[in-house]
Amino acid sequence: MSEPVRRFNPHEEPDQVPAGPGRPREREYRQKVIDAALRLIDAEKPVTINALVKESGVSRAAIYRRWSSVTLLIAEALDIGRPAYEVDVSGDPKEVMKNILFDRSDQAREAYTQRRFRKRVEIVMIDRDVQMAYWHKHVSKRRQAEAKALQSGIDRGLLRADLNIEAALDALNGIFYYQVITRGVSNYEPDVIARCEDAFDLVWRGMEA
Amino acid sequence: MSEPVRRFNPHEEPDQVPAGPGRPREREYRQKVIDAALRLIDAEKPVTINALVKESGVSRAAIYRRWSSVTLLIAEALDIGRPAYEVDVSGDPKEVMKNILFDRSDQAREAYTQRRFRKRVEIVMIDRDVQMAYWHKHVSKRRQAEAKALQSGIDRGLLRADLNIEAALDALNGIFYYQVITRGVSNYEPDVIARCEDAFDLVWRGMEA
Incomplete structure (x- = not known):
C-alpha cells in the first residue's frame, strides 16, 4: 500500500480521486x-x-x-455498465433520448446484465440508504443529461414550452423499469424493445409542441 | 376442519372456491x-x-x-389492497384510468402500504416464479380492465385508432413504479401525486386521436 496518505473525509464526493501521477x-x-x-x-x-x-x-x-461509506461504494458498483452522465445534446433531442434510454451496446449488455438489474432493485428495496445514495449520486446525474436534451428541445420549439421535464423523465424511464419489475421480462428481448419503442413514441408525442 | 373434502388439484385456479352454504x-x-x-x-x-x-x-x-402452491398464495397476498379487476368503463376513459391508477382510498392506503409495495418488489426480484404468478394472476387481470377503458376510448374516437394498448398501459403504470423504485418516494405524498398527474396527462396527450 504505497499510495500517498490522505486523511479520511466522510463528506468527500466518492468520485473525487487524487489527480497526478498516481x-x-x-x-x-x-x-x-x-x-x-x-x-x-x-x-x-x-x-x-x-x-x-x-x-x-x-x-x-x-x-x-x-x-466515505460502504453504502456509496455499493451504489457505485450497482451503477457499473449504465450509460454515462455526459452526453452530446446538440443533435435531435428525440434521437439523443433514444440513444440514452435504448443503450444496447455490447458493453452495456455485458456489464449491466438483467440479473444485476434485478439485484440492484432488490437491494434498493431492502436498503433505503443505498437507494437514496444511488439516486443522488448516479440516477440524478444521468437525469441531468436527459434533462438537458429535453431543455434543448424546448428551446428549439420542438417540445412544449410548459413541459414538466421531471414528469416527462419519470414517464420515459418508467417504461423500462416496468418491463423488468412488473412483466418480468428482459429489456434486451426484441419484442420488449419493440413495445418500449412504441411506448417511447407515445410519450414523446405527448411532449411535443 | 369440518369443511367438505375436495381432492387436491394442482391445476385448479386459486380463486375457484366451493360455492354453496360453506x-x-x-x-x-x-x-x-x-x-x-x-x-x-x-x-x-x-x-x-x-x-x-x-x-x-x-x-x-x-x-x-x-x-395449488405457496407461490400462488404469496402472489395473492401481495395483491391485497390493490384495485379490483372489475371496473365500470362506461364513463370518460381518462377519468376511468385516473381512478384506477390514482387509487387513494383509505382502504387502499391502509392495506397496500408503501412498505408492502417495496416488499412485493423485493420478493418478485428474488423469486421469478412468484413474479410470473403475480403477473398472470393479478397484474394481467387488472390490466384487462384498463385495456377495456382504453379500447372504449378508441371506439369512441377519443384515442388514436392505431394505439398500442399494451405499450400505453406500460407507460402509464410505469410512472408509479418509477417513484417507489427509483426515486425512493411514496406514491401517497402530495408532490409525488402532482408529478404523477403531470406525467399521466403527458402520456394521455400522446394517446389522444
Whole structure:
C-alpha cells in the first residue's frame, strides 16, 4: 500500500480521486474494490467492509480513503455498465433520448446484465440508504443529461414550452423499469424493445409542441 | 376442519372456491391464511407451508386444497389492497384510468402500504416464479380492465385508432413504479401525486386521436 496518505473525509464526493501521477494506480485500486463488490453481490453475499477487504485484497483504510461509506461504494458498483452522465445534446433531442434510454451496446449488455438489474432493485428495496445514495449520486446525474436534451428541445420549439421535464423523465424511464419489475421480462428481448419503442413514441408525442 | 373434502388439484385456479352454504366459512379460511402470509412477509420471515400452518392455524391439507402452491398464495397476498379487476368503463376513459391508477382510498392506503409495495418488489426480484404468478394472476387481470377503458376510448374516437394498448398501459403504470423504485418516494405524498398527474396527462396527450 504505497499510495500517498490522505486523511479520511466522510463528506468527500466518492468520485473525487487524487489527480497526478498516481492516477492509473488509483483507477486500478478503485476497480479492484468495485469488482470485489460486484462479485459479492452476484454471489448473494453481504457486502461488508470485511468481505470487501478479503475479496479485493485492498486494505480497509485504503477503501475508506476512496469511499466515505460502504453504502456509496455499493451504489457505485450497482451503477457499473449504465450509460454515462455526459452526453452530446446538440443533435435531435428525440434521437439523443433514444440513444440514452435504448443503450444496447455490447458493453452495456455485458456489464449491466438483467440479473444485476434485478439485484440492484432488490437491494434498493431492502436498503433505503443505498437507494437514496444511488439516486443522488448516479440516477440524478444521468437525469441531468436527459434533462438537458429535453431543455434543448424546448428551446428549439420542438417540445412544449410548459413541459414538466421531471414528469416527462419519470414517464420515459418508467417504461423500462416496468418491463423488468412488473412483466418480468428482459429489456434486451426484441419484442420488449419493440413495445418500449412504441411506448417511447407515445410519450414523446405527448411532449411535443 | 369440518369443511367438505375436495381432492387436491394442482391445476385448479386459486380463486375457484366451493360455492354453496360453506361460502362464508370458506372466505374466513382463506382470509386467515392470507393474513398469516402477510404477517410473515411483514416480519421478513420466509413464507413456507410449515410457517403458514403454524401462523394461521389452518392445516396443510386445507391450505393446499385452496392454493395449488405457496407461490400462488404469496402472489395473492401481495395483491391485497390493490384495485379490483372489475371496473365500470362506461364513463370518460381518462377519468376511468385516473381512478384506477390514482387509487387513494383509505382502504387502499391502509392495506397496500408503501412498505408492502417495496416488499412485493423485493420478493418478485428474488423469486421469478412468484413474479410470473403475480403477473398472470393479478397484474394481467387488472390490466384487462384498463385495456377495456382504453379500447372504449378508441371506439369512441377519443384515442388514436392505431394505439398500442399494451405499450400505453406500460407507460402509464410505469410512472408509479418509477417513484417507489427509483426515486425512493411514496406514491401517497402530495408532490409525488402532482408529478404523477403531470406525467399521466403527458402520456394521455400522446394517446389522444
